[in-house]
């Protein structure tokens with residue numbers, strides 16, 4: 001795409017379909033309802049609070065992003081979703097235990113109206129969970145068809161003009177790309193044959209993309225990042241983003257690591273451990289689901305520090321990541337990082353980070369932004385991987401043969417430059433010679 005795209009106007013409602021009505025989803029849904037009602041502010045959301053500088057620094061043009069590009073208003077969002085449990089969004093919010101009861105009571109009616117559709121689920125991929133609200137198709141193709149029916153029904157019943165679908169379900173077991181993922185034909189055959197290489201999340205991704213609906217993955221498991229589904233996304237004009245929301249400890253890592261590298265400080269070791277007690281923590285207590293998360297968390301430092309370019313600074317880096325399930329903490333995660341660094345003449349130093357964060361409070365604005373930006377991309381005719389949304393993810397999807405960009409500030413520049421490009425504004429390079437010539 002060389003010229004700015006034509007962006008279709010925003011009209012009618014945007015349906016946001018979330019797979020898994022757990023902590024992240026319900027905090028997103030409840031948050032949007034609360035903001036709509038003027039009960040709270042959308043803190044952490046770029047689409048709601050962020051600005052974008054246009055033109056020269058002397059021009060004083062920095063509109064809000066939502067006033068610069070045509071985004072769906074929060075009042076025009078309608079939520080739906082699937083879960084293996086039958087609890088409505090109010091009950092699920094109470095189980096998640098993230099938001100205060102006093103707030104939930106004020107938006108109770110809106111939350112109670114959101115009842116999960118029955119899920120495509122197989123314990124083979126999430127060993128620590130089981131629930132009653134599950135579809136019973138003869139094979140995965142039939143299950144995908146049932147999801148497509150759900151999607152169409154939701155759109156009609158809610159009078160939605162457009163839809164996006166985001167996997168906010170549990171982290172599935174570790175899978176790598178294999179033969180059934182290599183082409184759309186092989187994938188569709190594998191759906192029919194109930195191939196174990198297709199986890200539940202891929203069935204949802206397939207259903208969404210087949211309908212031409214934007215799809216994002218908030219979790220680290222393999223879903224749309226396979227040739228078969230990327231090909232389908234191109235064919236149906238669906239934008240795709242993922243994966244694994246960049247919150248908590250990895251968010252901190254992508255803040256600190258570029259700073260150390262910028263000043264050419266060496267890193268000998270980076271030990272990260274955290275405790276969390278929500279359902280996500282329980283699922284990640286299973287070694288196979290943890291492996292998926294571990295891979296997603298560990299690659300970040302390699303890409304940011306580039307040991308191939310700076311072997312004497314980063315080649316020997318020992319990077320360890322631990323997650324411990326500790327129920328008393330619920331959704332309030334605590335992370336510790338011990339970073340062994342070295343400076344001038346090799347003298348050692350240490351950096352300790354203790355982040356007492358709230359997982360879903362950090363994740364909810366990201367889910368909202370990704371939904372609104374994916375809808376924008378769809379209206380702008382931008383199909384396939386949306387690398388400009390890397391800003392939000394731990395393992396950003398990228399074209400084959402490229403390495404992912406993990407540095408948060410490069411990612412933010414890429415995101416804002418994409419918005420400028422979409423609106424035909426000059427890109428900002430920060431060269432700034434013109435102020436001195």
Ligand SMILES: NC(=O)c1ccc[n+]([C@@H]2O[C@H](COP(=O)([O-])OP(=O)(O)OC[C@H]3O[C@@H](n4cnc5c(N)ncnc54)[C@H](O)[C@@H]3O)[C@@H](O)[C@H]2O)c1
Pocket residue numbers: 019020021022023024025082083084085096119120121122126129131168169170171172200201218219220244245246247248278279280283359360362363
């Ligand atoms: N909270 C964060 O900061 C954060 C950051 C990065 C990634 N994530 C990922 O986001 C996902 C959601 O996190 P959470 O804290 O909401 O977890 P959660 O356990 O509270 O919610 C997940 C929900 O998904 C449901 N589910 C599982 N498999 C399903 C299926 N096949 N179909 C429908 N529903 C299904 C579960 O029943 C559960 O209600 C997890 O994979 C987590 O690793 C969260």
